[in-house]
Amino acid sequence: MNDIIISLKNIRKSFLREKGGDSPNFVLKGLDLEVRKGEFISIHGKSGSGKTTLLNITAGLMEPDAGLVKFEGKNLYSLSDYKRSFVRNRKMGFIFQQFFLIPAIKVRENIMLPGMIAKIGKKELMKRIDEVLEILDLKHLAEYYPFTLSGGQQQRVAIGRAILMKPAVLLCDEPIANLDPESSEKIVSIFKNLSLNEKVAIIVVSHQHSIDNVADTRYLLKDGKLEKC
Secondary structure, eight states: OOOEEEEEEEEEEEEOOTTOOSSOEEEEEEEEEEEETTOEEEEEOOTTSSHHHHHHHHTTSSOOSEEEEEETTEEGGGSOHHHHHHHHHHHEEEEESSOOOOTTSOHHHHHHHHHHHTTOOHHHHHHHHHHHHHHTTOGGGTTSOGGGSOHHHHHHHHHHHHHTTOOSEEEEESTTTTSOHHHHHHHHHHHHHHHHHSOOEEEEEOSOGGGGGTOSEEEEEETTEEEEO
């Protein structure tokens, strides 16, 4: 049985140089990556190496100049914008350095947003929210507003929002960059548990090498390609 959930083949991406000029700046240069169900991957690289670009291409948000992106065996960029949005809502979760929580609504409401967009039935939605609150130890904070929480607590809420739809993959861009060591350790532990127990594939791009200690596979993004560490 093929357990590869994401496949990137010979991905190339360039951008126009900020100061003008005719030659484009090639960020990704024939990059390859395969991700299996439940695999925890960490990717490092210096600023400007293309880590966020790689996540955006993987998520179907930024079409590569060349190459093939497959999600669950299907060519992601052969799908319409609407169908790619559907895949992102139902199959992918996103976690960022900034939490992007809505300050005017409570923790519970922030977590339920993807389910409301997907128009999940009320009974099922409430069940999923309770499960997420339990997994992330957020039950006692469900009726709090995000601005009253610590950075680590806010990131757990952001993770809750990301996993509500039971995604097949989590795409994480510098998820612990703004957190203290204790909070960072808790977040990394949550990622590992999701990988092991829920079989969620996790891709983390980060400068924090502490993630390497629990990742199954480690890469360095250098000169537009991934090197296994």
